[in-house]
Amino acid sequence: xxxxxxxxxxxxxxxxxxxxxxxxxxxxxxxxxxxxxxxxxxxxxxxxxxxxxxxxxxxxxxxxxxxxxxxxxxxxxxxxxxxxxxxxxxxxxxxxxxxxxxxxxxxxxxxxxxxxxxxxxxxxxxxxxxxxxxxxxxxxxxxxxxxxxxxxxxxxxxxxxxxxxxxxxxxxxxxxxxxxxxxxxxxxxxxxxxxxxxxxxxxxxxxxxxxxxxxxxxxxxxxxxxxxxxxxxxxxxxxxxxxxxxxxxxxxxxxxxxxxxxxxxxxxxxxxxxxxxxxxxxxxxxxxxxxxxxxxxxxxxxxxxxxxxxxxxxxxxxxxxxxxxxxxxxxxxxxxxxxxxxxxxxxxxxxxxxxxxxxxxxxxxxxxxxxxxxxxxxxxxxxxxxxxxxxxxxxxxxxxxxxxxxxxxxxxxxxxxxxxxxxxxxxxxxxxxxxxxxxxxxxxxxxxxxxxxxxxxxxxxxxxxxxxxxxxxxxxxxxxxxxxxxxxxxxxxxxxxxxxxxxxxxxxxxxxxxxxxxxx
Numbered sequence: 001x002x003x004x005x006x007x008x009x010x011x012x013x014x015x016x017x018x019x020x021x022x023x024x025x026x027x028x029x030x031x032x033x034x035x036x037x038x039x040x041x042x043x044x045x046x047x048x049x050x051x052x053x054x055x056x057x058x059x060x061x062x063x064x065x066x067x068x069x070x071x072x073x074x075x076x077x078x079x080x081x082x083x084x085x086x087x088x089x090x091x092x093x094x095x096x097x098x099x100x101x102x103x104x105x106x107x108x109x110x111x112x113x114x115x116x117x118x119x120x121x122x123x124x125x126x127x128x129x130x131x132x133x134x135x136x137x138x139x140x141x142x143x144x145x146x147x148x149x150x151x152x153x154x155x156x157x158x159x160x161x162x163x164x165x166x167x168x169x170x171x172x173x174x175x176x177x178x179x180x181x182x183x184x185x186x187x188x189x190x191x192x193x194x195x196x197x198x199x200x201x202x203x204x205x206x207x208x209x210x211x212x213x214x215x216x217x218x219x220x221x222x223x224x225x226x227x228x229x230x231x232x233x234x235x236x237x238x239x240x241x242x243x244x245x246x247x248x249x250x251x252x253x254x255x256x257x258x259x260x261x262x263x264x265x266x267x268x269x270x271x272x273x274x275x276x277x278x279x280x281x282x283x284x285x286x287x288x289x290x291x292x293x294x295x296x297x298x299x300x301x302x303x304x305x306x307x308x309x310x311x312x313x314x315x316x317x318x319x320x321x322x323x324x325x326x327x328x329x330x331x332x333x334x335x336x337x338x339x340x341x342x343x344x345x346x347x348x349x350x351x352x353x354x355x356x357x358x359x360x361x362x363x364x365x366x367x368x369x370x371x372x373x374x375x376x377x378x379x380x381x382x383x384x385x386x387x388x389x390x391x392x393x394x395x396x397x398x399x400x401x402x403x404x405x406x407x408x409x410x411x412x413x414x415x416x417x418x419x420x421x422x423x424x425x426x427x428x429x430x431x432x433x434x435x436x437x438x439x440x441x442x443x444x445x446x447x448x449x450x451x452x453x454x455x456x457x458x459x460x461x462x463x464x465x466x467x468x469x470x471x472x473x474x475x476x477x478x479x480x481x482x483x484x485x486x487x488x489x490x491x492x493x494x495x496x497x498x499x500x501x502x503x504x505x506x507x508x509x510x511x512x513x514x515x516x517x518x519x520x
Contacts, residue, residue: 017093017114023107025050037093037116039086055084056133070099070110080117082129089181090130091118127184127192131247134196138178138242140211141250142170143258145235147189166234167191173217175210190254194246201242211240212264241267284334285341287323292346296322299354300515304367304486304508307500314365314399314486316508317355318515319347339373348374349383356387359394361518367399367429372408375417388424396425402446403431415445422447429486434474443481451478453504455489462494475502 013031020029030045038045038053045052054063058081069077077097082090093114099107118126131137144150144166150159167183170191174180178200180193200207215238222233239253252274253267291297297319304314321329338344348370355368374380388395400421408414418428429450430442434457453474457467471487478485487499490509499507 017116019050019112019114021050021110021112023109025110027052028109034114037085037091038083039089044086053083053085055082055090058082066097070097071107074099074101074105074107080121081114090126090133091116092121092126093117123184123186127186127194128247130181130194130196134194136196136198136201136243137246138195138197138200138207139240139246139250140180140193141239141241141254142191142193142215143237143239143254144189145237145263150189162234169218169221173214173221175207175214177210178207192250204242208240208266211238215264235263237262238264239267240265241270243268245271281337281340284337285343288321288334288338288341288343288347290324291321292343292350297347297350298322298517299351299358300328301358301366301518302508302515303513304365304506305512307496307505307507310512312364312513313506314367315358315362315518316367316401316515317351317358317369319351320515344373345377345380348380352380352384352387356391356398358518359391359397363397365397365399365427367401369401369403369431371403372414375402375414376408376410381417384421388421388426392424396427398425399427399429399450401429401431401452402448404433404442411445418446432488434470440477448483450484450486452486452488452508455509458487458489458495458499458509459491461498468498471499471504472502475504479503 013033016031017033017037018029018031019027019034021027027045027048027050030042035042035045040052062079062081066077066079069075076099077095079095080092081095082092084090094117095112095114097110097112100109100111102108131139144162150162163185167185170183170193174183174193178193178195179197180195182193184192184194186192215236219235237254237257239250239257241247241249241253248271249267249269252270253265256267256270257263257265298321299317300320301315301317303312304316305311306313319331319335321334323329335344335347338347352368355366358366388398391398402414402418422428427449428446429452430446430448431452432454433451434454451474453471457471461467461471475485477483484506485504486506486508487504488508490496490499490507490511492511495509496507496511
């Protein structure tokens with residue numbers, strides 16, 4: 001029996017991290033595994049408080065709960081604890097602590113058995129713990145370009161092999177002077193290096209140069225994949241940040257790189273800018289809500305003239321916001337933010353209402369801008385058809401200008417809407433044609449009555465032959481399809497004469513009139 005107990009004890013010693021302490025928490029015994037993971041020699045541990053391996057970032061509540069359980073309740077305690085090594089590196093253990101009692105139920109000592117779970121702990125949690133307790137953190141975040149497409153193209157096994165080999169490549173090629181502790185493997189092809197070295201921050205220009213070379217060395221290497229007879233050419237984005245908010249800045253840096261199509265950024269202070277942007281967005285949303293409540297969302301109308309008679313034959317309805325200081329704000333200052341919030345559809349309804357009511361004030365056409373976001377919203381479609389029913393005698397003077405964007409989710413809903421409003425006499429225009437997302441393919445979907453040529457092609461048509469040739473092509477096509485043409489951004493007589501000569505029927509721009517309230 002004694003022999004079996006000894007074998008069990010020997011097995012436990014080999015497979016776990018073991019320590020014993022007296023009633024005050026002074027270490028009386030540690031096994032080899034304890035010494036190995038902590039970095040301390042046995043003689044450096046015996047006689048010392050167990051706090052010698054306590055990490056300053058581990059909450060006091062963990063230890064309060066532990067001591068209450070093992071000392072006051074005399075019960076077994078189990079939990080995950082973050083400790084530190086002799087050279088201040090972190091490690092995590094799954095710990096079980098048992099009070100050892102005598103025959104009178106008095107505590108003699110405490111025995112603890114632990115398992116190292118550092119490598120199985122959530123890498124993001126490890127990384128954040130490291131950064132939060134670092135004095136001068138430096139964070140290097142890397143993201144494999146087009147990672148999400150890899151599995152679709154190569155399959156899950158290739159992704160797994162890349163995930164296995166790439167961290168090894170990072171560790172091998174990372175700048176040795178930076179002394180990065182480990183590679184934190186996050187998710188979706190994201191990896192991070194971090195250190196706490198004041199010298200790196202002091203020599204940040206040199207460090208950035210080394211990291212740029214490190215990135216290039218990775219981008220120049222192909223990973224040989226054993227599962228396939230292929231080489232994978234990995235390209236990474238790299239975001240570097242240091243000091244306060246290093247993790248948040250580095251993460252936002254990766255996001256910015258993806259948006260700007262760049263591959264390297266020093267991302268310090270991005271989070272601060274993001275906070276300021278969020279505060280500004282909240283301010284604008286509050287401003288929008290107050291404007292809606294106080295009936296300060298209004299419509300201005302810009303005239304569209306017949307190029308032959310130079311008489312006003314249409315007006316475009318354009319939204320404006322009157323702020324609390326009675327300043328008139330264009331959509332540039334609030335509409336995109338409204339789309340991100342909950343007030344965009346409220347604004348759309350106000351514009352539709354204003355525009356239909358304008359039919360009673362003028363005898364010209366009224367043009368109303370609608371986005372895919374508007375049309376795909378059932379409540380907006382219902383609202384529009386209610387007004388078309390109310391103004392059915394004047395529906396032929398309504399023009400819906402469809403704004404071109406890439407956010408179309410349901411083209412069939414939009415095509416059905418166009419078909420239904422056309423049956424009521426409404427005309428359809430494609431706005432900003434010739435730029436952005438508008439193209440000739442969209443003409444097949446929308447079957448428009450009017451094309452509005454984008455101002456970017458008009459504004460320099462007198463000096464740019466490319467713009468002139470594009471406009472000529474659009475005019476030629478439109479005339480062959482019996483589609484009316486409106487040119488935007490007419491700022492002077494020279495542009496007007498050129499467009500009239502090309503056969504453009506209608507003009508809109510400051511040369512003929514700015515957006516203003518309709519005359520009473």
